[in-house]
Every structure is written in structure tokens, then in C-alpha cells.
Amino acid sequence: MKKTVLVLMAVVMTTLSNAQEIKQVPQISVSGEGKIKVTPDYAIISIGVENTGNDAAEVKKKNDQTVDAVIKYLKGLKIAAADYQTKQVYLHKNYDYNKKKTSFIASQQISVTLRDLTKYDTMMMGLVDTGINNIQGVEFKATKLAQYESDARKAAVVNAKAKATDYAVALNQKIGKAILVSDNSQTNFPQPRMYAMASMKESADGMPQETLAIGEIEITSNVSISFVLE
Structure with missing residues (x-):
């Protein structure tokens, strides 16, 4: 019985030790954003x-x-x-x-x-x-929305990695592998910039009427990544 208790205590101590080691891994957590602007088709x-x-x-x-x-x-x-x-x-x-x-x-x-x-x-x-x-x-x-969303996600990861690298360099260290990734993306369709399409008709001054402003679709991706800090 005593031997069994000792074995259980050893297992528990090993588990706690491993948990502490995991928690003590130096790491850096950053967020990244990727934006893709496309003209609707x-x-x-x-x-x-x-x-x-x-x-x-x-x-x-x-x-x-x-x-x-x-x-x-x-x-x-x-x-x-x-x-x-x-x-x-x-x-x-x-x-x-x-x-x-x-x-x-x-x-x-x-x-x-x-x-x-x-x-x-x-x-x-x-x-x-x-x-x-x-x-x-x-x-x-936009017909290729899925591809644009993929591009935005990749850009967000690149942005996050660049931020992490900046911090690591300032600390005279470097970043290692990513250990946690969280996607925080929400797709919106704002139209911040407007493009005018000329009509086939002409206004009183002889200039083409501009009746359609198609703007741009902005696809935004946000990600949070934790990297090992070496």
C-alpha cells in the first residue's frame, strides 16, 4: 500500500513539474492584421x-x-x-x-x-x-472573395510575425515557433473610396453622367499569435 502511495506521489510530482515547465516557457504574444482591398466585379x-x-x-x-x-x-x-x-x-x-x-x-x-x-x-x-x-x-x-479572405489571413500572420520580431530584436532575442494561434476575423464590406462609372447618357453640359459609385470591398483579417521567445 505504501509503495502504491509513493508511486502515485511520484506521478503527481512529475505532472506538476511538467506543468510548471510549460508555463515557464518564455513567449511573446502579439496581434496581426491583414487588409485586402478589391474592386467589386x-x-x-x-x-x-x-x-x-x-x-x-x-x-x-x-x-x-x-x-x-x-x-x-x-x-x-x-x-x-x-x-x-x-x-x-x-x-x-x-x-x-x-x-x-x-x-x-x-x-x-x-x-x-x-x-x-x-x-x-x-x-x-x-x-x-x-x-x-x-x-x-x-x-x-467580388467573385473571388474566398481567395481574398485567404490572402488577408496570410497578411495578418506576416504582420504578427513582424511585430514579434521587432520586440525580440529589441530584447536581444529571437522568436521561435508559434505555440498558439487565434483567429479574430470579422468580414466587413465598407466602401471608403468611390469610383464612378460613366453612363451612356450625357448631362446638359455634354459630359457623361456618373450614376454608379462601386467603391471598394475591404477584407480584413485579425489574428493573435503566441511565439516562443528564444
Whole structure:
């Protein structure tokens, strides 16, 4: 029994000793950031049509006519069928208690992916002509986003390693292998710088109208790394 206790104590002491050695490894922890800025190469445009009237069937019919015109127009622009989709269909009965009247509101939203941004002005003017009366917004995207995110992560690691090296040199030491890596990335899509795309139309002064500012997508990666300090 005494021998067993001694063996257990030896195991515990060895474990504690190893734990202390791990904790006592000199190390340096730094953060790094990598940023990649790219120009978007396609856009997702949200459009819609809304009609109000006293008859539900009539307002829906007006919406259906506009949507039919939109789809035919997009086909004429050679927009792939996979690049436009109905996102919402809405029909609401509204009662005005003051006027004691009932009315109906019908709306439909469509999302259009435009892969050729040079067609933006032409497409938007054509869509307005079809009868849409609601544009929710334009979201710019990049087709190689996964590759750009990878590049940003690599840049963040390089940035962190450079910081660690600066500190180590100042201490007359050098960094060793990485022993802990934490990814703190969050992808955002700010547009800090704006580029204007010229329209095919001209303004009153004869200069091309600039109606689309596509900006830049900024992909940011943040990482925390602990290196062995030698």
C-alpha cells in the first residue's frame, strides 16, 4: 500500500513539474492584421413594384403585369435565369377607420444579380420603364472573395510575425515557433473610396453622367499569435 502511495506521489510530482515547465516557457504574444482591398466585379440589386387599390385582384394584376415586363426585359438583356429571383410577394388588406373604406396593397420584390457592371445604367433605366417603383438597394460583391479572405489571413500572420520580431530584436532575442494561434476575423464590406462609372447618357453640359459609385470591398483579417521567445 505504501509503495502504491509513493508511486502515485511520484506521478503527481512529475505532472506538476511538467506543468510548471510549460508555463515557464518564455513567449511573446502579439496581434496581426491583414487588409485586402478589391474592386467589386458584380452587384446584387433589389427592386420591387407596389400598387394600391380598392380591389385585391386588380392590384395583384397590376403587379403581375409589371413583373412579367421585368422578366421579359431581363431576358432581353441576356441576364441568366439563375441571376434573378422573386424574394417576396405581399398582399395586405388595409382598413381606414376615418374614411370607413377598405383598400389593398400588393407588392413584390425581385433580386437581380448583375455580373456586367457596365450594363448598370442601361438596366436600371429599362427596369424603371417596365413599371417598377421601388429600389431597395445595391450590394457590391467580388467573385473571388474566398481567395481574398485567404490572402488577408496570410497578411495578418506576416504582420504578427513582424511585430514579434521587432520586440525580440529589441530584447536581444529571437522568436521561435508559434505555440498558439487565434483567429479574430470579422468580414466587413465598407466602401471608403468611390469610383464612378460613366453612363451612356450625357448631362446638359455634354459630359457623361456618373450614376454608379462601386467603391471598394475591404477584407480584413485579425489574428493573435503566441511565439516562443528564444
